[in-house]
Amino acid sequence: MQPLDPLLREAGAATSAAARGTAAAEVARQLQICNACRYCEGFCAVFPAMTRRLEFGKADVDYLANLCHNCGACLHACQYAPPHEFAVNVPQAMARVRVQTYSDYAWPRALGRLYRHNGVAIALALSSGLALFLVLVIALTGNLWHEPMAGNFYRVFPHNLMVSMFAPILLFALLALALGVRRFWRDISPADRAQDAPRAAVAEATQAALSLKYLDGGHGEGCNEADDRFTLWRRRFHHLTFYGFLLCFASTSVATLYHYLLGWSAPYALVSLPVLLGTAGGIGLLIGPSGLLWLNLRRHPLHGDAAQRPMDLGFIALLLLASASGIALLAWRDSGAMALLLALHLGIVMALFLTLPYGKFAHGVYRTAALLKWAIEKRQPSRLQLEPE
Amino acid sequence: MHDVIVIGGGNAGLCAALTARESGASVLLLESAPRAWRGGNSQHTRNLRCMHDAPQDVLTDAYPEEEYWQDLRKVTGGVTNEALARLAIRDSAHCRDWMRRHGVHFQPSLSGTLQLSRTNAFFLGGGKALVNAYYRSAELLGVHIRYDAPVARLELSQGRFVAAHTGDERIEARACVVASGGFESNREWLRQAWGQSNGEWVADNFLIRGTRFNLGVLLKFLIEAGADTIGDPTQCHAVAIDARSPLYDGGICTRVDSVSLGIVVNQLAARFYDEGEDFWPKRYAIWGRLVAGQPGQIAYSIIDAKAIGRFMPPVFPGVKAQSVPELARALGLDAAALVRTVSDYNAACRPGSFDHATLDDCATSGLTPPKTHWARPIDTAPFSAYPLKPGITFTYLGVVVNAQAAVFFDGQPSPNLFAAGEIMAGNVLGQGYTAGVGMTIGTAFGRIAGTQAAAAAVRGKMHAAA
Numbered sequence: 001m002q003p004l005d006p007l008l009r010e011a012g013a014a015t016s017a018a019a020r021g022t023a024a025a026e027v028a029r030q031l032q033i034c035n036a037c038r039y040c041e042g043f044c045a046v047f048p049a050m051t052r053r054l055e056f057g058k059a060d061v062d063y064l065a066n067l068c069h070n071c072g073a074c075l076h077a078c079q080y081a082p083p084h085e086f087a088v089n090v091p092q093a094m095a096r097v098r099v100q101t102y103s104d105y106a107w108p109r110a111l112g113r114l115y116r117h118n119g120v121a122i123a124l125a126l127s128s129g130l131a132l133f134l135v136l137v138i139a140l141t142g143n144l145w146h147e148p149m150a151g152n153f154y155r156v157f158p159h160n161l162m163v164s165m166f167a168p169i170l171l172f173a174l175l176a177l178a179l180g181v182r183r184f185w186r187d188i189s190p191a192d193r194a195q196d197a198p199r200a201a202v203a204e205a206t207q208a209a210l211s212l213k214y215l216d217g218g219h220g221e222g223c224n225e226a227d228d229r230f231t232l233w234r235r236r237f238h239h240l241t242f243y244g245f246l247l248c249f250a251s252t253s254v255a256t257l258y259h260y261l262l263g264w265s266a267p268y269a270l271v272s273l274p275v276l277l278g279t280a281g282g283i284g285l286l287i288g289p290s291g292l293l294w295l296n297l298r299r300h301p302l303h304g305d306a307a308q309r310p311m312d313l314g315f316i317a318l319l320l321l322a323s324a325s326g327i328a329l330l331a332w333r334d335s336g337a338m339a340l341l342l343a344l345h346l347g348i349v350m351a352l353f354l355t356l357p358y359g360k361f362a363h364g365v366y367r368t369a370a371l372l373k374w375a376i377e378k379r380q381p382s383r384l385q386l387e388p389e
Numbered sequence: 390m391h392d393v394i395v396i397g398g399g400n401a402g403l404c405a406a407l408t409a410r411e412s413g414a415s416v417l418l419l420e421s422a423p424r425a426w427r428g429g430n431s432q433h434t435r436n437l438r439c440m441h442d443a444p445q446d447v448l449t450d451a452y453p454e455e456e457y458w459q460d461l462r463k464v465t466g467g468v469t470n471e472a473l474a475r476l477a478i479r480d481s482a483h484c485r486d487w488m489r490r491h492g493v494h495f496q497p498s499l500s501g502t503l504q505l506s507r508t509n510a511f512f513l514g515g516g517k518a519l520v521n522a523y524y525r526s527a528e529l530l531g532v533h534i535r536y537d538a539p540v541a542r543l544e545l546s547q548g549r550f551v552a553a554h555t556g557d558e559r560i561e562a563r564a565c566v567v568a569s570g571g572f573e574s575n576r577e578w579l580r581q582a583w584g585q586s587n588g589e590w591v592a593d594n595f596l597i598r599g600t601r602f603n604l605g606v607l608l609k610f611l612i613e614a615g616a617d618t619i620g621d622p623t624q625c626h627a628v629a630i631d632a633r634s635p636l637y638d639g640g641i642c643t644r645v646d647s648v649s650l651g652i653v654v655n656q657l658a659a660r661f662y663d664e665g666e667d668f669w670p671k672r673y674a675i676w677g678r679l680v681a682g683q684p685g686q687i688a689y690s691i692i693d694a695k696a697i698g699r700f701m702p703p704v705f706p707g708v709k710a711q712s713v714p715e716l717a718r719a720l721g722l723d724a725a726a727l728v729r730t731v732s733d734y735n736a737a738c739r740p741g742s743f744d745h746a747t748l749d750d751c752a753t754s755g756l757t758p759p760k761t762h763w764a765r766p767i768d769t770a771p772f773s774a775y776p777l778k779p780g781i782t783f784t785y786l787g788v789v790v791n792a793q794a795a796v797f798f799d800g801q802p803s804p805n806l807f808a809a810g811e812i813m814a815g816n817v818l819g820q821g822y823t824a825g826v827g828m829t830i831g832t833a834f835g836r837i838a839g840t841q842a843a844a845a846a847v848r849g850k851m852h853a854a855a
Contacts, residue, residue, distance in 0.1 A: 007633055007708060007720070007776055036642035036704040039435055039515030042496035051500045054702050076521060077514035079432050079640050083425050086635075218513055219494040228521040384698050385745070 023096040027065060028056040030088050033080055040074040043218040045208075045374045046090070047074070052382050063188040065097035066363075066370035069214045071223030072303045073230075082302065095305035102362045105180040112358045123314040123355060127321060131347025138339050145340070151267035151333035156342055159259065159266075165346075169353045176357035181365045189373050201375035208375070209368045212238055226298045237291030241319065242364075244284020248326070251278035267333065279330065285323035289316045315360035318352045391417040391533070392846035393839075394553050394562040396540045396607060398422070399429030400516070400828060401810025402568035403523035404835025405842065406532045407491055409566070412843035416532045417562065419555060421539035421569070422602045426638075428520035429570050430599035430783065430811065430827075433640040435499070435516060436509040437832065438825035440482040447497045450507045454478055457508075460823055468819025476792055477817055480833035485510060488832070492522030501701045504670050509825040516828075539602075540569070542610050543806075548798040550806040563849035564805040564842040567796070568835060571784035571811040572605025573597055573625055574637060579781070582623040587684070594686035596630060598780040601637040608812055611788050617797040620785035620815025626822045627677025630780030632687055633705050645775045646700040647707075648676065649763055650745070651692035652734055653777070655683040658717065658726035660734065665752070665762035669700075674822050677779040688777045689720055691731070694769040699745055707773030716772045735766035783827065787815035794838035805845040807838035 031050055034040065041047045046068050053060055070091045080086035106112025138144055138156060149155050153162075185194055197205075208214065215223045215235040222232035255274040258264040268274050293316045296309070325345040332341055356362070393409040395402045398420030406418045420427050440457045441448050457478045461469060485495065494513035498506040505511075512519045527534060543565065544552040550565040572578045579592035612618055634643035649669045652660055653676075662679050666672055680688045692707075710716035717727035737756035743749055743765055751764045788796050790813045795802035810831040817830050 032702070032706075033642055033704050035702045036644070037515075037640070038499050038501065039512075039518075039641070041499050042494075042511075042513040048500070054698060073514060073518075077518035079515065079517050079638070080642070084635075084638060218496070229525060 023093065023100055024058050024061045027061045027090075027093045027097050030086075030090055030093050031056045031061075031064070033086055033088055034074075034090065037080070039079070040077060040090075043073040043077075044069065044071065044214040045371070045378075046094075049374055049377065052377065052384065054384065059188045059190075061097055062101050062184070063370055063373055065094040066101060066184075066366040067374055068094035068098070069212070069223070069367070070095055070304050071215055071217060071234075072300065073217050073224055075300075075303055076224050076228035089302055091303055092305055095308060098363065098366075099305065099308050099311065101184065101366060102358070105184045105366070106358050106362070107176045107179040107183075123318045123351060123359075126351035126354060127318065127348040129347070130350045131344045134343035134347050135340065138343055143339075145336050146338070148334050148336060149338060151338065153266060153333075153338075153342055156339045157346070162346070165350070166353070169350055173353050173356040177362065177365050180357060180362070181369050184366055185369050185373075188370070189376075192373070192376050194369075194372060197372060197376050198379060201372065201379060205368065205372040205375040208371045209364075224300070224303065225295050226300055233291060234295055237288045237295065239288070240284040241288030241292060244281045244286075244288050244323070245319070247277050247281025247284060248323075249281075251275070251281060275330070278326065282323045282327045282330075285319055286327070289319040289323075292316060293320075311360050314355070318348065318355065321348045322352050391415045391560075391562045392850075393417070393564050393566065393842045394419065394560060395566045395568060395839075395842075396553060397429065397568035397570060397810065397812075398427050398520075398524075398534070398536075399568065399570060399810060399831070400431035400434070400519065400523070401831035401835035401838075402429075402566065403431075403520065403527060404832050405566040405568055405807070405809050405839035406527055407523065407530065408836045408839030409843040409846075410527070410530045410532050410839075412840055414564075414843035414846050416527075417560065418527065418532055418534045419538040419540055419553065419560075420534065420536050421604075422536065422600065424536045426600065426602065427524065427536060428517060428600075429603060431520050431831070432517040433515075433599050433638070434512070434519075434825075434828050435641065436505065436511045436825040437485070437488075437828045438481060438508055438823065439485065439510050439829070440478050442482075445485075445510075447495045447510050448507065452508050454482075457481075461817070461826065464821035464823045465817075465819050466821060468821075470816050473790070473792060474817045476837075477830050477833040480836065481829045484832050484836065487836070488519075491526040493519050494522075504668075505824055539604075540607060543567075543607070543614070545614055545806070548801060548803045548806070550803065563846035564807070566794075566807045566809055566835075566838040566842050567607055567611070567788075567812055568808070568810040568831075568838070569607045569812055570600070570603035570605075571625075571786070571814075572608055573599065573603050573781045573784045574601045575604045578605055578609075579625075582625075583681075589685075591681065591686060594778060595627070595681070596632075596634050596639060596643075596778050596780045597637045598628075598630065598634075598639050598643065598782050599637070603783075603811070605784070608786065608788070611796065615798050617789035617800065618786060619789045619813075620787050620819055622786045624786075624820060625784045626674065626782040627681060627779040628673050628782065629676035629680045629688065629777040631703060631705050632776035632778040634778075634780065639780065642704040643780060644673065644701070645690055645703050645777060646673075647690045647692050647696060647703070647773075647775055648672075650696035650699055651690060651767060652731070652760065653688050653690050654722070654727065654730055655688050656685045656722070658722045658730050660730060660758060661688075663758050663761055665760045665764055667748070667762075670824075676777070677781070680777050681779040686779055689722070690775045690777060691716070691767060691772065692774075693767045693772050695765060697773070703775060705775070707775055709771045709773050711770045711772075713767075713772060716774055720774055720776070731767050734760070734764075735768060738764045738766045782822070783811050783814070785815045785818070785820060787811070787813045789813075790816055790834070792837070793841045794834050795841065805842070805849060807842050807845075809834040809838040 074090050080088040103112035212235045221230035251274045329341040329345045392414035393416045395406040395418045406416050410416045495510045496513040538555045540553045540555045552559050552561040574597050580590045583592040630643040714724040717724040737753035741751035753760045753764045794807040796806045796808050814830045
């Protein structure tokens with residue numbers, strides 16, 4: 001009697017790395033192994049969320065993949081990681097699904113696909129194209145190289161023109177992201193309306209997103225980069241990037257209020273609130289993305305999905321270009337190069353806004369949604385009864 | 390020349406290397422595995438059984454020395470050395486601060502292991518995370534580490550360690566700690582230990598839950614060199630795991646927890662033991678031996694739809710069928726025989742109120758062997774089955790040590806050869822097992838051996854100087 005042979009073949013198909021199918025099927029295969037092990041339960045929210053399930057359909061996989069912060073702790077701690085034949089590499093499998101959700105849920109979808117494959121090229125082409133266009137506009141309407149204008153941008157681009165260029169782009173980006181994440185939420189959480197979430201759940205998810213709670217490794221020492229050592233640098237650089245971005249945004253918002261409410265026109269003094277906020281944000285946006293780039297390039301080869309580097313680097317490049325050109329503009333706003341620098345900076349920022357919904361930036365939106373779902377779900381009783389004793 | 394050579398890079402070896410280094414010795418650690426497979430069986434562990442008199446960080450309530458000792462006495466059936474056992478137990482009460490200093494993190498018991506929340510401190514991320522932390526700490530402290538360095542033999546002189554031989558190299562040191570594990574991955578040795586049945590080597594049907602590198606080379610060498618031995622040479626700790634698991638390193642996830650919710654049949658489609666004798670965490674450890682006693686060393690846990698979602702999800706999907714004969718055919722069992730076994734069992738199930746959380750009153754009547762708890766008819770499709778084989782965790786045979794972890798030759802302790810971990814665990818755990826006690830023994834005796842080896846190296850230096 002050889003009853004075991006066909007069973008072994010089937011089992012092989014169920015767990016062996018050779019039989020991997022789509023990215024979602026691969027996550028499901030790995031989580032079947034993880035769910036029988038559970039050693040990683042203390043690292044982050046992914047594993048406790050996993051233990052509430054026995055099977056991993058597409059919605060579960062999309063949800064868990066976006067809940068994963070790619071910290072790498074579970075890869076280095078995994079007794080089933082390569083070279084084990086189970087070849088469990090949760091951060092990598094999750095990353096591959098995650099990038100699919102960004103393009104699957106992108107609105108309009110075609111743009112998501114485009115950006116996913118050519119992140120760096122598109123980011124750079126778009127920025128230079130837009131900057132060039134603006135340079136041409138200046139050249140056609142006036143002098144590209146000019147006498148110093150004491151930092152008065154509006155003499156190059158009148159205020160209303162700038163608003164009419166940027167407001168639609170920003171609104172479009174926000175709309176695209178909102179439509180995408182709404183569709184994502186409906187798929188991963190058909191039973192729970194986000195607006196009905198308990199207040200404590202919303203507060204917890206917000207706190208987890210803003211503090212990057214799940215980059216702490218579960219013990220506070222941080223996540224993994226090049227090896228099994230823990231480091232807090234990814235969290236710190238990410239904070240510099242995110243809060244730098246917010247400060248720049250705040251700078252623009254304050255300037256807008258000055259302009260419309262108080263009737264104070266730019267240029268603002270170096271010690272004024274918009275300039276101080278923008279300078280601090282710009283410095284954060286220089287150091288943060290540089291640090292993330294450095295970590296990204298040193299990351300362990302098994303950790304994460306190398307195919308997504310163009311997307312990661314594209315976003316990092318745009319952020320760095322935006323901050324560098326912004327600081328250059330501030331530094332030389334009283335010189336004859338102001339118009340040129342302004343065109344360059346505006347072109348880059350436009351490209352950054354335009355690509356927000358289709359690239360790495362989207363991770364923040366989908367992850368926050370996943371964190372909210374986890375905060376809701378963990379407050380509900382489990383449907384499983386696995387704890388007899 | 391190094392002061393101390395540690396042979397084996399699992400938990401016990403790492404604890405020895407770290408303490409020897411902390412005591413000021415220069416230390417060389419030889420790990421037989423390549424870096425990717427380092428850590429021996431420790432990479433598959435998950436917790437440490439800890440004595441504590443009051444609630445501690447991740448441990449609830451209290452687990453006093455006496456209760457721990459009684460538990461150990463019970464599971465070993467008295468085959469233990471009380472003095473050494475109490476030494477390990479007491480060490481477990483305060484070793485965790487030291488472990489934390491070397492980067493180990495603890496967490497409360499994992500889901501599905503609530504029964505251990507009082508007695509066992511879990512490693513955040515499991516044993517491989519612990520092993521990684523120890524290696525990082527050892528590198529920082531300046532322990533020299535070599536991978537792919539299996540030691541074939543030692544050079545001894547009247548019970549005194551002189552040198553270790555790895556490859557073509559002869560490496561001298563002033564003292565040595567042997568922490569090279571048991572012999573469970575040595576297939577030939579297992580064959581000899583378990584013998585033949587129906588012309589077949591019984592052990593050929595065993596799976597090894599842990600590392601492929603525990604070949605018992607040094608254990609065999611020490612026995613042949615005249616070291617005093619302890620523990621049953623033919624016994625090993627075996628649990629029933631999924632028969633489809635890998636030959637080595639299947640680890641924790643290959644367990645199958647459905648046994649108490651259904652019936653278990655052998656290759657002849659016959660039941661052979663009470664599946665509901667006690668709670669599964671108290672019974673899983675006997676099922677390896679039970680399955681090993683069946684023809685072909687294989688069995689099948691069979692459940693129906695009522696059991697789904699009531700046990701920890703297994704790593705492999707169950708073999709599913711809409712009827713019992715169909716299930717039998719899928720498993721390669723005699724359909725008529727399985728139908729008979731299931732209907733006999735179903736007919737014997739007395740009505741009761743099923744409660745998997747207590748020793749309930751659902752039992753069979755007039756059935757041999759009986760099922761004494763959680764006996765419900767297997768009558769709701771789909772039916773699922775999990776094939777089971779014995780999975781070996783560790784072996785009991787080891788070398789005798791004293792409270793200083795010194796290896797004995799002819800009743801005399803060696804002045805500079807020490808042992809820690811699975812190779813001497815039989816002193817405390819002569820048979821049986823209880824969760825987390827292997828790591829307690831490895832940590833306690835690893836630390837003792839490291840301290841003693843460093844002290845022996847100092848004595849060796851003074852001796853040489855004199």
